[in-house]
Amino acid sequence: MEKRKKTKIISCEEAMGIMFEYIDGVLAGKHHSELEQHVETCRGCLKKVEFQLKLKKRLISVKPVSISKNLSKRLSLILED
Amino acid sequence: MKSNNIKKHELKKLIVPLFGQLNKVAMYLCKNRDNAEDLVAETLLKVCENINKLKDKSKFKSWVFRIMNNEFISNYRKNKSVNSVQLDDYLLNNRNSNTLSIWGSNPEQFLINKLLDEDIRRNINLLPEEFRMTVILCDIENLSYKEISEITRVPAGTVRSRLSRGRAILQKKLHHIALEMGIIRKKNKGKEAICTCN
Numbered sequence: 001m002e003k004r005k006k007t008k009i010i011s012c013e014e015a016m017g018i019m020f021e022y023i024d025g026v027l028a029g030k031h032h033s034e035l036e037q038h039v040e041t042c043r044g045c046l047k048k049v050e051f052q053l054k055l056k057k058r059l060i061s062v063k064p065v066s067i068s069k070n071l072s073k074r075l076s077l078i079l080e081d
Numbered sequence: 082m083k084s085n086n087i088k089k090h091e092l093k094k095l096i097v098p099l100f101g102q103l104n105k106v107a108m109y110l111c112k113n114r115d116n117a118e119d120l121v122a123e124t125l126l127k128v129c130e131n132i133n134k135l136k137d138k139s140k141f142k143s144w145v146f147r148i149m150n151n152e153f154i155s156n157y158r159k160n161k162s163v164n165s166v167q168l169d170d171y172l173l174n175n176r177n178s179n180t181l182s183i184w185g186s187n188p189e190q191f192l193i194n195k196l197l198d199e200d201i202r203r204n205i206n207l208l209p210e211e212f213r214m215t216v217i218l219c220d221i222e223n224l225s226y227k228e229i230s231e232i233t234r235v236p237a238g239t240v241r242s243r244l245s246r247g248r249a250i251l252q253k254k255l256h257h258i259a260l261e262m263g264i265i266r267k268k269n270k271g272k273e274a275i276c277t278c279n
Contacts, residue, residue: 020245024219026226052248054193055255059220062198064105071118075100078125079093 010034015045023052092132095141096125102222103149109217110153112206120156124149143224143231150214150232192259204254212247219244 007030015038021027022035039046067075103124107117127148135144208216214233218224219240230237 020248021241024226024244051193055248055252056220058193058196059201060223062201062221064101065108065114067100067104068114068118071104071121072100074118074122075125078122078129079096081129 007033007037010038012038012042012045015039015042016048019045019049019052023049023056089129089132091138092129095138096128096145099142099145103145106146106149106214106217106222107153109202109205109213109221110149120149120153123152127152140231143228146218146224146228146232147234153214192255192262195262196255196258200255200258204251204258207254208247208250212243212250215240215243216247216251220248 015035018027018031018035022032027035035049039049100121103121104117107120107124108114111117111120124145128145131148135141205213205216205221215229218229218232219226224232226237226240229240233240235243
């Protein structure tokens, strides 16, 4: 409880400013706590964070395009040279 | 000579597992298979030519992607310099738009479930070039900000800024898909509602 009292209350604008670092897992320390505390009380920002997390997960799941036989042959030739 | 042979042997081990990723990124960058294949092949040629210049093997992956990025940029600038004007126009026209507020209602989960890989590929391909590479490396290849910074040779702050802007544009494009697919529809005075008939 004491820790929570020390966390700075941030605005929606500030929260959105650090949201992408949060979803990319690079937000640390006090900023991480500030964002988490903000979304606990702000439904709008919570939805935006949830959306970005889901979208990121979906983007990573996009299947790679297979390498054509032609490209595979070209790359092998380059490596053999 | 011996050291060169070892390098070549090591190179194969390092580069072959990256072919799939290189091909995927090249497809996003070039937007068509022929150019993408040329870019992958040219990248590999440069990698082979310059492998002896790589001092830190742990940075091999970002080094290879940096070569691909440089190859793409030099070809791009040679052939398509007009696009930088398009980006400026885009930013000018969209400077005041708050794309994050687009999803104020809640069709987002529905849209994400309905998105096809092809929708995602097509819309990432439509991102302005400056943002596309950063979004691809972070959101498709899951590279760190530090790696992206090394590949694109811009400071980490610029990576953050490009990601933020690129994702905002992508989100806006996906919103258009949602409208086109009828997942959401425009209500009077610009408000949107979820269409439940799909």
